Amino acid sequence: MSSGRSLTFLQSSDWHLGSALTGGGxxxxxxxxxxxxxxxxxxxxxxxAAxxxxxxxxxxxxxxxxxxENVxxxxxxxxxxxFASFAPRxxxxxxxxxxxAGPGGYYDPALLAALGMRPWPKNVVVFRSPEWTAVPFAERDDITVVGRAFLSPAMVVERPLAPAPPRPSTPHALLLLHGSLESYTGPDSPRGPKRTAPFSAREIADAGFSWxxxxxxxxxxxxxxxxxHPLGAYAGCPTGRGLDEAGPRVFLKVTLPAEGPARVExxxxxxxxxxxxxxxxxxxEAGPLVERVEAALAEAGVEAPDLVRVTLTxxxxxxxxxxxxxxxxxxxxKHLAVRDQTEPPAPEPGPRSAEGRFASDLLAYRAAAPDDVRRRVADVALRLGRDALAGRPVRPPEAEDR
Ligand SMILES: [Mn+2]
Structure with a gap:
């Protein structure tokens, strides 16, 4: 076996080609x-191109x-x-x-042939088995690539890295893994049972792959x-489709030097x-309001090509x-959606009204409250109670973390 040489590759996933873009906010x-x-x-x-x-x-x-399936x-x-234009790489x-990669899907050569479509290009290796499979890297014997496939959209509860596939003995070994890192905290992070093919950062480290x-x-x-030192990464989706995919989108350029840790750009x-x-x-009022929104857009880094939602509160x-x-x-x-969530100010209640007495009691409670949690409870109770007494809609707030 030859010793390792430096390797540079690009990583990207979650393209979701063919998305309907009907939700997204x-x-x-x-x-x-x-x-x-x-x-x-x-x-x-x-x-x-990148x-x-x-x-x-x-x-x-x-x-x-x-x-x-139906894109x-x-x-x-x-x-x-x-993909074919990237050949021979x-x-x-x-x-x-x-x-x-179920039967009859676009990964199935028989389906492409039946539709009269071109076949998968020869420079593309698709891991079509749900079992871990190791393949040699084209033209280089110092690299092995290991991957697996989902065969259905069903949630996978088994842990793909327990046990992990054997780490190939080549100097570089790359692992391709689709699933939920348990410590991921992005805005699309799932709650408990919604995780599919779950794994931990510890399991990634213990598997011992170069990337x-x-x-x-x-x-x-x-x-x-x-x-x-970086052991692996999600590149995230490269095209924001809605508000849960806000912010800059990237590809990852990863360099594995002959020796030492990976570099990620x-x-x-x-x-x-x-x-x-x-x-x-x-x-x-109108003039200052527009200026306030302009300042908020600038602060958020909004640029001319962007797709923006502004919520007024x-x-x-x-x-x-x-x-x-x-x-x-x-x-x-490029696109601006404006959502008006402003409310008219609540009128000040008279001191002899039920609402007024309720408010002065709660303000006294708040002033005597011993900690922030009880002050916050008083604030919420004051707002909800005044809304109820004045006949306004009562909207309980979102649960708050303490
Ligand atoms: Mn995805």
């Missing part, structure tokens, strides 16, 4: 939705390449053409729970060992970002239409 018009779908469907082309221009020797794609054949054709694909290319979660997240994956901006516009006079005042800012960005 951005209130896209049909035209805006169609334009964004085209950008979602271009993820493979952008990944291949891999080529950064000098990557391979492309690693740990799952969720497309969104569902259009033209979307898959575009993907296959992009290899692409490694580990199907996830959305693009699962674990992770797919399933949609925000970039690096797994490191105790001294802080991020490469911009999209010219647009989804941005979710909440602005308190209490009591502001706080108090506004009864009958005010603050969303109408803000809407002309749509000309500054």
């Amino acid at each position: 951005l209130s896209l018009t049909p035209e805006a939705r169609a334009a964004r779908r085209d950008e979602v469907d271009a993820a493979a082309e952008r990944a291949v 891999a080529t221009s950064c000098g990557a020797e391979a492309l690693l794609v740990p799952g969720d390449l497309w969104d569902a 259009p054949a033209a979307t898959i054709h575009r993907l296959l053409e992009a 290899p692409v490694y694909v580990a199907p996830g729970n959305h693009d699962f 674990a290319a992770l797919g399933h979660h949609h925000h970039v997240h690096v797994v490191s060992d105790e001294p802080g 991020t490469i911009p994956a999209d010219t647009r970002a989804v941005r979710d901006v909440v602005v308190d516009v209490s009591e502001l 706080g108090t506004q006079a009864f009958g005010a239409r603050p969303a109408d005042v803000v809407r002309p800012l749509a000309a500054r960005v």
